[in-house]
Amino acid sequence: MPQFSKISLTPPLTNPFSVTIIFPCLYLDLIVFQLIQGDVQMIKTSKLVGRQLFTFFLIAILMIISACSNSSGSASEKKIRIGYLNVMDDAQALLAYDGGYYKAAGLDAEMVQFSSGTDLIKAIVGGQLDAGVLGFTNAVTWAAQGADLKVVGGAQLGFHSILVNKDSDIQTVADLKGRTLASQKQGSTADVVLNGVVLAEENLVREDLNMVYVEPQNAIQSLHAGQVDAAFVFEPFDKIAQLQFEARQIYEIGSVWPFPCMVVITSGEVLEKDRDMINRMLDAQKEAIDVLENNSQEAAEILTPRFIGGDTLDTPNGPVSAVEVIKESIDSQIFNWELTEDQIKRMQEISDIMLEQGSLEKAVNVEDLLDLTWQNEIKG
Numbered sequence: 001m002p003q004f005s006k007i008s009l010t011p012p013l014t015n016p017f018s019v020t021i022i023f024p025c026l027y028l029d030l031i032v033f034q035l036i037q038g039d040v041q042m043i044k045t046s047k048l049v050g051r052q053l054f055t056f057f058l059i060a061i062l063m064i065i066s067a068c069s070n071s072s073g074s075a076s077e078k079k080i081r082i083g084y085l086n087v088m089d090d091a092q093a094l095l096a097y098d099g100g101y102y103k104a105a106g107l108d109a110e111m112v113q114f115s116s117g118t119d120l121i122k123a124i125v126g127g128q129l130d131a132g133v134l135g136f137t138n139a140v141t142w143a144a145q146g147a148d149l150k151v152v153g154g155a156q157l158g159f160h161s162i163l164v165n166k167d168s169d170i171q172t173v174a175d176l177k178g179r180t181l182a183s184q185k186q187g188s189t190a191d192v193v194l195n196g197v198v199l200a201e202e203n204l205v206r207e208d209l210n211m212v213y214v215e216p217q218n219a220i221q222s223l224h225a226g227q228v229d230a231a232f233v234f235e236p237f238d239k240i241a242q243l244q245f246e247a248r249q250i251y252e253i254g255s256v257w258p259f260p261c262m263v264v265i266t267s268g269e270v271l272e273k274d275r276d277m278i279n280r281m282l283d284a285q286k287e288a289i290d291v292l293e294n295n296s297q298e299a300a301e302i303l304t305p306r307f308i309g310g311d312t313l314d315t316p317n318g319p320v321s322a323v324e325v326i327k328e329s330i331d332s333q334i335f336n337w338e339l340t341e342d343q344i345k346r347m348q349e350i351s352d353i354m355l356e357q358g359s360l361e362k363a364v365n366v367e368d369l370l371d372l373t374w375q376n377e378i379k380g
Contacts, residue, residue: 078277079108083120083132086113086306087216088235088329089156089262091299092288092337093133098302099291101284107277115215116185124149124267131266131281135189136369139265140351143369144360148268150371153282154343155289157334158261160190161238162198162251163223164230173251174202179229180210182219187359189261194232196353197257223247236307236329243315243325254334259350260343271371282337282374289335300327338375 080102084090093111096102102109114120117134118141124132125147139149162181164170170179176199184190191213195206212219212228219231220241230250233241241247253259264285266278292299304326312319339347348366355363 076106077108078106078274078280079110080131080277080281081110081112081129082281083112083114083123083129083134085115085117085120085134087237088307088333089159090133091292091303091330091333092155092285092335094303094306095288095291095299096281096284098306099288099299101287102281104287105280105284107280107284109281116188118185118187121149121265124265127267127269130270131264131278133262133264133285135192135261136263136265136347137187137189137192137350137354139263139369140354140364140366141187141359144362144364149369150266150268150271151263151339151369152266152271152278152371152373153264153285153375154260154336154339155262155264155285156260157254157336157343158189158193158259159235159238159252159254159333160193160198160232160261161249161253162230162232163220163238163241163247163249165223165226166246166248168229168248170230171250172202173198174204176230177204177208178210180212180227181230181232182212182214182222182228183232184216184219185213190232190234192350192354192357192359193253193257193259193261196350196357198232198251198253220247235332236326239325239329239332240308240313243313243320246316258334259346260336260339263339275373279374286337286378289337292330292333292335296327296330297323299330300324303330338379339370339372344370 082093082097084093086094097109097111112123112129114123114132117132117138120129120132120134121138121142123129125142131152133155136151139151143149162173162176170176183194199205199208212222214222216231216233216237219228219233220237222228223231223241224245224247231241231247238247238249242249264282271278288299300323304323307326308322311322313322313325344366351360351364351366354360
């Protein structure tokens, strides 16, 4: 399974002369005209010297053209550092990069991969990132500690499923008592809803289970190997596990308790310094969401290499198309760039759950974290 630790679109300096040429591009035609009408007359006085000068002038003209074309394509580009997790929940951020939407929006995007939202949010707070797509509970946690963070857009409604092996006697969440469950890092959005919603519905607490905290791909590997009894994972790992070793899904929170899992987060400092850069990023991600929702085949063809190496995925029933696996995974999700009033209320519910769990130092009013200026402008 491919890993993308750091991706950059920063172009190399291919023409060192482009930073020193002083001719304005707007006068290129005039320069060429003068070279041809004036200096070429001098060239005629000496064939040898003429050829050398003619060659020199041609090279100079080509350099000017190159400099003008380079400057016109990149002068308005803005560098932006975006953090992400390599899961389907972050598909909008990944597709905006791989599909060229950031570039089209005038952004020179540097994508930085993290293994969890709890690590990603630290990079935003510390100024190493400009923005990220991650679970909103991370913003709540740090806001309770005084960090100046802003949720500026939506991304995806939560899809988290509990998988067991096909021959397991576990049929419901209640059957997990005394069993070993693999899940994401403590404090993550997945961990919050697992304890505050999934287990709470069955009057279970964390201590009733044996918890193992690993990344999603490691969770399904451990499940397949029989090292854990169940796994709480995202897509596309749910779909891959079902196909590769016929894992069985016993619960999916999105169909029971829908909530805005992933959102777009930046810092108040970055937003104040360059709101236009953040708006461009949101524009690009909105384009990506439109493709994810309306043309999942195209999106899958672009995103598949991030999750599956090769053209097919081996299963007990023979190879299946890797693109089709990712397409089905995309189709199981709900991507939405808008945060609705109902979703904001659900976010507040989860913030209150976090306070009850003791993971917040103080209560947080989610409304204070929101800056939906871009969204409101889009909606008119």
